Amino acid sequence: MDVQVYRSLDDPHIYVRKISPQIEEFVKKERLPVKVIHDWTKVLGDGSLKLLFIGQAEVLLDLREALKGVTATAVRSERNYLEVLPPGISKGAGLAWLCAWLGIPLERVAAVGDKVMCPCLSGWVSEGPWLMLLNLFAARPILPSLQFPNSVSS
CATH class of the missing domain: 3.30.1240.10 (Hypothetical Protein, Haloacid Dehalogenase-like Hydrolase; Chain: A; domain 2)
Incomplete structure (x- = not known):
């Protein structure tokens, strides 16, 4: 190992x-x-x-x-x-922090990825409009041009 x-x-x-x-x-x-x-x-x-x-x-x-x-x-x-x-650190905690910072309600978020879903993200699928949060490192060059719902800007 x-x-x-x-x-x-x-x-x-x-x-x-x-x-x-x-x-x-x-x-x-x-x-x-x-x-x-x-x-x-x-x-x-x-x-x-x-x-x-x-x-x-x-x-x-x-x-x-x-x-x-x-x-x-x-x-x-x-x-x-x-x-x-470290305790309390997870993809789910990071996603919740990012959504709060951007002013996006968690009910409007769906986590999408190309790997096995982290258990800390399960249950994040809503019936409302979805915002797909991609790998931020890959998306960094396009983040300034993204249009977020509710007039939330990056």
Whole structure:
């Protein structure tokens, strides 16, 4: 199993103990810079943003079960990924914050994606008009031109 550490929003690097084939594949897919670090205390002691475990699905299920007593949020974002986030942090919490900031009622929001739906987003489908929130990193260049409902601007 491989472990990646994400330090902060302003640090684009992922930190790993070694470059494995799984890490190489991840870096190629996500286009993130990687740094090999042997002393985890240098990156874990400052309140890291996220841990990402990459491995066999069965092993990750066991790990998620073992983490149930830990004060953290463990989410399967892909079949072979287990993300461990600080308490209260999730895609659902981020989406709720973004909607509040934009002034969009949650009843008018549907979460749409190309991966397995995060359990924290289930039940977000409404019968009213839907606003599809796409991956913000991919959508960033077009965000200024988006027209939001109720005259909400970006």
